Amino acid sequence: MHAQHTALHNELHARPPIYFEGPACLHHYAFTLEGDDVTTLLNRLAELTEVAVTPDQVQQIVSCQGCLVKWERHTEFFTLTIKHDNNSNPRIWPTPPTFLARLLADVADKIISASVLRVETANRWAGSVEAYGLDQPTGSQVGGGDATVWSDFNLDDQQRNRLLMVNDNLDSYRLGRMARRLFDIETYRIMAMLALPEAKALSSELQHYETELSALSHQHAEQHTSPAEPLLNALTLLSAKLERCGVQTRQRFSATDAYANIVLARINELREERIGNYPRLGMFILRRFEPAVRYCDAMNRRVETLATSATRLNDLLRTRTQVEIERQNYKILQSLDARASSQLKIQKAVEGLSIIVISYYIFSLMKLGLESLRALGVDIEPNVAASVIAPLSALIIAILTWRIWKVKKH
Template sequence: MCAPFALMGIRPSDRAADMRENDKAVESPTKTGSGLPSFKTHPLREAALGEIHARPFRPLEGPRIVLLYAFTITSEQAAEDHEWFSEFCASRGAPGPSPKARYHTLSFASGTLSWERHAEFITYIWDGPAPAAVPFGPLPSNHPFGTAFRAPGPLLVSARLDLLPSTISTDWRKHYDPASLTEFNIERSSGTAATDFRTDGDGLVRYLVLNNDMTPVQCGSVVQRLLEIETYRTLALLGLFEATRQQPRISQYEAKLFELTHKMQENSGLDENRTLLDQLSSLAASLEASAAESAYRFGASRAYYEIVNARLAALEEQPVSGSLSLSAFLGRRLGPAMRTCQSIQDRQWDLSKKLARATTLLRTRVDVDLEQQNRSLLESMNRRARIQLRLQQTVEGLSVAAVSYYVVGLISYLAKAAKESGFPLPNPNLMTGLSVPLVVAAIWLTVRNIRKHHAEGDRDTSD
C-alpha cells in the first residue's frame, strides 16, 4: 500500500497528514434521520420542484359548472389584486397567497376558486355543483363573481363550461350557432365536447363537456385544457390587431423610403445630401420605435399560439361526423392571424435593413463631399498663405529700405555735427555714403533673425 507513495517520494505519514488537513478544510455534510447527508441546497431548488405541481389537474365530477374570467393587468394592478385577494381569503378564514405566489386556491360555495397570476393577465376560475343536470341552466346564486368581486383590470376572456353526464337530452345543440359549432370526441371517445366560440347574454363563451365514462382526473384535465385553449387563443389574437394597427405605418414608411432613395439618385450637393440623411435618420428612428412597440406583442402571440397547439395536441380530439373539429376551426382563424403578424414583422425587419443600407450609402456620399470641400478649403488657405507670404516679404523689403533710410539720415546728422565740433573726421557725405550698405545689411540680418525666431517659436507651439 505504501509503495506508490514511496516511488513518488512521498512518505505515507505525510500523505495521511495531508488527508487529515483536507478533511478539516472541507465541511462535512450533516446526517439526516435516515442516515443520508443533508447538503446545502440551491436557492431555487424548492421553487423548481414546486413548479411542476403548481397547476395540477383538479378532479371534477358532473354535473358541474366552471366559470373562467381573465383580466389584463399592469404591474401595479397585479400588486393591488394580490392584496385584494389576500384580504378576500382572510375574510373567509383561509390563508392568502404568499407574496411571490402565482397560483392559489380557495374553497368557496361547495367548490373551488382558483387564482392565477401571469405576466400580463390574471385568471379567476371557479367550479361548483350545477343546480340541475341541464346544459346552460341558471347559474348558482352563490358564485364568487358577484358585487363583492373586484376585477383587477379590463376583462379579456370569460367562459362557462358545463360538465354533464352524456345521458342528457340531445337538444343541447339548440344553444349553439350551427354555422360555427365544433363538436368532437375526447379521451378516446370517453366523452364529447362542444362550443361555438360565441358569447351568451352574460358575455360568456359556452363550452359543454359530456362525460361518458371518463374518470374525475380525466374530466379535470379536459376542462383545464379547454379553458386554457379559450384563454390563450384570445390572447394570441391580440397580435392580429397590433399587426392591423402597424400595417398603415409600414406602408407609409415604405413609400417614404422609396421617395428618399429616388432622390438619392440625383446628383445633389452637400446640403441636399445632408437633408436627405436627416430624413432617413428620422424615418429609421420612427421605424425602430414602431418595431419595438410591436415586438413584445408579436412575440407573446407566437408563444400563446404554441400553447394553444400544445393543448390541442394533448386533447387528442376526434371530430364528430358532420362537424368541425376544434383544431380545424381554430387553425382556420389563428393560423392566418399568426402569419399576418409574422408578415408585418418581416416587413419591419426588411425595411430596417433597407434603411440601414440607404443611410450608409448616403453617409458615405456626405463624407466624400465633406472631404472634397475640406480639400478645396485647404487649397484655398494654402493659396492665401502663399500670397500673404509674398506680401510679407515685400513689406519686409520695404521696411528694410525705410528703416535704413532713417538710420543713414541719423548717421549723416551725427557726422556733420561731429565735423563742425572739431572732431577729426573725413567728409560727412563720404561717411554717409559708406554707411549705406552696412546699415542695409545690418537691418536685413536683424529682420531675418527676428523672422527666423518667430518661425521656430511657431513650430515649438505646434509640436
C-alpha cells in the first residue's frame, strides 16, 4: 500500500459532527487562532477535560462535566462546539458551561463568530417563535420538512447569533449534521466577510491608480516624440504598486471565494421550504451575503485588470523604445558605411599614388644605372636600353600591384 493510503482514505471520516438527541443547546465559537496560539488553547482545554491532545490531531470530541466538547483545527481559524442539555440551564438562551468561561475570556478578542443553537422537540417547544425573544425572525423548514429553523440574525448582549431548531422527525445522526450545517453557514459566512473591509479600503486606492494609468496612457498616445524613459519609469513604479496590491489581497480574496462556495453548498444542503410569510433563512443570508462577495470579487478582478492594462502599456512603451534604439542603430550603421566607403576611396587613391611613386623610383634607379655605365665607358644605345628597361619596369610594377592586392584581400 502507498504510505499515505490510510490517511487519505480516512479523510472520509474526518470532522464528524456531534450526534445527539434533542432537546439540547449548542454553543459554537470560531477563533482567528493559528500556530502556537492554537496549541496554547488546546493545552488549556486538555487541562479542563483531562484528555490529552496529540500534535497531529485536527479534531476531537470529549466529555466534560456532562457536556460534549468538540474542537477543530482549520487553515485560518479554530472552532469550538459545546453541547449540553436544556434542562441544565433554565435560561432560554443559556451561557456556556462555567468550566469554559475563563477559557473563552482569555481569547475573547480572537472570537470571530459566536452562535448558540437551541434544539426543541415539536411537542415541547413554546409554540411561538416570539416566545424565544427573536425579533422579526426568518424561518424555514429544513431536511425535507423534518425540522424547522428560526433566527433573527441579531446579536444578543453576549454578541452571539441565536438559532432555534424545532425537531419533528430528525434522528440523532441527521440532527447532528443539521446543526453542523447551520454552524458552518455562520462560521464561513463571517470568515468570507473578512475581505469586505479590505475591499472597501482598496477601492479608493485603485481609483487613484486608475487615474494615474489613464494619464500615462494619454501621455503615451499624444507625445510620441517625447523621450520614453520618464514615462517608462513612472509606469514601472505604477506596475510595482499594483503588484503589491495584488500580493496583499490575493490570498484574502481567494479565501473569500472558497468560503462563499462552502456557504452556498451548506444552504443548498438544508433543502429549505417556506413557512407562511416568513422569509427563508437561506434567502435572507444570500440577499445580503452575495452582494458583499461579488463586491470583493469585483475588487480582485479590478486589481488584475489594472495590472494587465499596465503590463500592456509597459509592453507598448518598451516596443517604442526598442524601435527608437533600432532607428539609432540604423543611423549609426549608415554613418559607419559612409565612413568605410570614404576610407576605401582614400585607400584606392593612396594605392595609386604608391604605384606612381614606386614607378618613379624604379625609373630613377635605372636612369642612374645607365648614367653610371656611360661614365665607365659603356655606351648603350637608347633603343636597346628602352627595350630592356620597359618590360622590366612593367614586370616590377605588376608584381607590386599584385602584392598590394593580395595583402588587401587578406
